[in-house]
Amino acid sequence: MATLKHEGIREELLKFHKENYSSNLMSLVVYNSAPVETLEQWVREDFNSIQNFERGEPPLPSPYAGMTAGVLYKVVPVRSSRSLSLYWTLPRLFDKYPSRAPDYLSHLIGHEGENSLLSLLKKKNLATELSAGTASAYMFNSFGLFVCSVDLTQEGLENYETVLEIIYAYVNMLKDHGIQEWVYEECRDLANYQYKFKDKSPPISTCVNLA
Secondary structure, three states: OOOOOOOOHHHHHHHHHHHHOOHHHOOOOOOOOOOHHHHHHHHHHHHOOOOOOOOOOOOOOOOOOOOOOOOOOOOOOOOOOOEEEEEEEEOOOHHHHHHOHHHHHHHHHOOOOOOOHHHHHHHOOOEEEEEEEEOOOOOOOOOEEEEEEEEEOHHHHHOHHHHHHHHHHHHHHHHHHOOOHHHHHHHHHHHHHHHHOOOOOOHHHHHHHHO
16 A cells, blocks of 8 residues: 555556557457357457557566576575576567477476486486476566476485586587477477367466467
């Protein structure tokens, strides 16, 4: 409430609305079993009043801009938990959605099969689980975020620096080998299968993801 009582807040909100509330900055997804022609009529009736002022995308700087790379934060959890998370900022990916470039990295770094990063960490009794992927990579117009999270064993917690060395060694190996066509094809085929045999999701989730 203290924030809302701040002097001039209403004027600032109206100014923001005037500068950014434009139909060319919006996306709309409609989920219904009605014919497309009917849906279009409904949409035009309900949303046609929103004007297009041809506004440019408002700048959204990365929250990590200016931060020194390689910073380590140690957190003592309330419950029993041993984990290590690495965050890498990515360049703008908003208009590169069709290439699905981050999925290539997610597929390799997060792989759980033989000769994978996780299999090596397990072999050394340093970790039990590993996941890797983008966090809202396509939502923002100025930056993306790639996250690698590892569930550590007690030995892994005591030797987390070794875990970091192994992860960065694997990333450097991927950089040295460059993009492999067979990996891309594997990602493509898996994505096609996942789409073809996709489970039904709640309408609201489908609309949000597509928008």
